[in-house]
Amino acid sequence: MRQAAVLSGLGSWLPPQVVTNDRLARQLDTSDEWIRRRTGIGQRHIAGPGIATSDLAIEAGRRALKSAATDRADCVIVATTTPDHPCPATAPMVAAKLGLGTVPAFDVAAVCAGFLYAGAVAEGLIAAGTVRTALVIGADTFSSILDPEDRTTRCVFGDGAGAAYLRAGSPEEPGALGPFTLGSDGTGADMIMVGGGGSRQPLRAENIARSDPYFRMQGKAVFRHAVERMSTAISTAIEGANWTLDDVEVFVTHQANLRIMQAVASHLGVPPERFPVHLDRVGNTAAASVPLTLVDAASAGTLRAGQRTVLEVLTEVVDGVTVGLSARWSGRGETSVAAVDRVG
Template identity: 60%
Template sequence: MTADHRRAAVLCGIGTWLPPRVVTNDDLAQQLDTSDEWIRSRTGIRERRVIDPGTSTSDLAVEAGARALKSAGGGNVDLVIVATTTPDHPCPSTAPEVASRLGLTGVPAFDLNAVCAGFVYSLATAVGHIVAGIASRVLVIGADTFTTVLNPHDRTTVAIFGDGAGAVVLRAGTADEPGALGPFDLGSDGTNAELLIVPAGGSRQRGSGQPLDPADVHFRMDGQPVFRNAVTRMSESAAKVLAQAGWRIEDVDRFACHQANARILTAVARTLEVPEERVVMNVDRVGNTVAASIPLVLADAAAAGDIVPGHRVLITSFGAGLGWGSTVITWPDIDLG
């Protein structure tokens, strides 16, 4: 087989961070009209991590970013991308502060908001910078404190989401190396934006001239159509990226789907005909961590030996927007810390 020496972005480091506070289903049952059985049967989630007062998204991002840099052997990067929907402030971007706190002052840094698809979108953006020669080493962080935008009385959302961060370092390499990312499939459908939305806080609400409805500062989700769209969009996107990569479904050693809830993961895997034992999952322990979901599940699976060097991994994600994205990677031999 002819070697492929095209310039590519290669995964060379990974790191994660979760808030120390664990909130179990039984804990939620003491505050809401719910139960462990109700939550598990609908989501597969038994616990999630939640930030303590005084902690922000940048705090989680810095911890995960530092661990990813250490995993990659240290050194500087040429770009920092923070995928998040819960920045520290509406303005400025969170990424420059994260970069500065990591000792990367002067490095270009920006946020990318594609919600639960944000990490895959950020990977594609980083790959573009590397392939174009704009950067040779990029730190990509997915970090969200999504519990801060939830209605504490809404059991359907409080039960699902958790806080966390995951990061990777990508370096310039060649397309035939283990760890080379791509191809990618990305897409969106803004006609269904209202299915997952925080109505207030942006220019639409601020410029309306109408009094703020306190309920509008919280996240809202229309569960059934979200479920249908998630399964359809991730299944179609994953199939497209497999075709671009020239992989068959039987070539996939591990399937890393955005950890929305266990029922969605199972439905997507069934649609794609991925065997259950090849699906990696940690949603039961961390919930839906939004942009942190993909790096968290990859790192957890690698640490547990469920993903090993040489495994061909299919990655797919879906989130508000609506937005979705998929890619593939042959897992490299990297330091997991």
């Protein structure tokens, strides 16, 4: 029988520094009311000086291992757009710091969709028998690539990390990951982009003035695409799992914007209460968004063992990638929830 990847542990970490809307209002032309009305966000956690993406990933990974009652993993995959360095990858450093030795470790760069892409890769490795366990981490310090004068991005993004421990098991087990729905649309690459620093616009002395090192976003265009693509991805993933919308008890979506989540729920005809909200306290944490929401929902009791759950995200940078995943949440009862911390 083909091995399935079974979710058996979760962990999260948020840097301790909290930036409220009121604090941003003192720095930018904005207000708490403006931010909440447009995004639903009240605050976000920001990595302070000396805190890198690997630091967040290591702590989230450690807690996921503890949640799964193990100290071993056969591979480590870190989904991030903000690695510690362009080279080498962040994942091998995370694996070493976690005491996992020389296991296979690599990064996945798919921005907000990164965690689910990394999960799909881990599922494939487990199904092929290459590994039996995998630690999948979504971690980003988006504050490091935001223009300090751009309120449209500074108000939205926060830093954090979330991790999931996957093990080989039966496709019939609670917690077994179901079908993934993956796709991309490279024609929308300019909607969300960091223009400078790549091979197209290298950061060199002769052209540094023309190379924009900051994250830029066309908010209105992203909103329109997000509602359509997220709704389609959810429907496709549910169809692939032979479920109906009524079968799904929890929809864990990328926490980009509360209005997007509400529009998707309305488009699908699903009560918004079935969409856990976490961004009001942490903002859009990019690759960490989905696992952080899973941890928060499990800790709050919204997500319980045996529930049918759909994870979904529309990436917000580069390719307009749509990702859907259906799964029956497994958890380990009260032990699992107690082992993961909501906030650093």
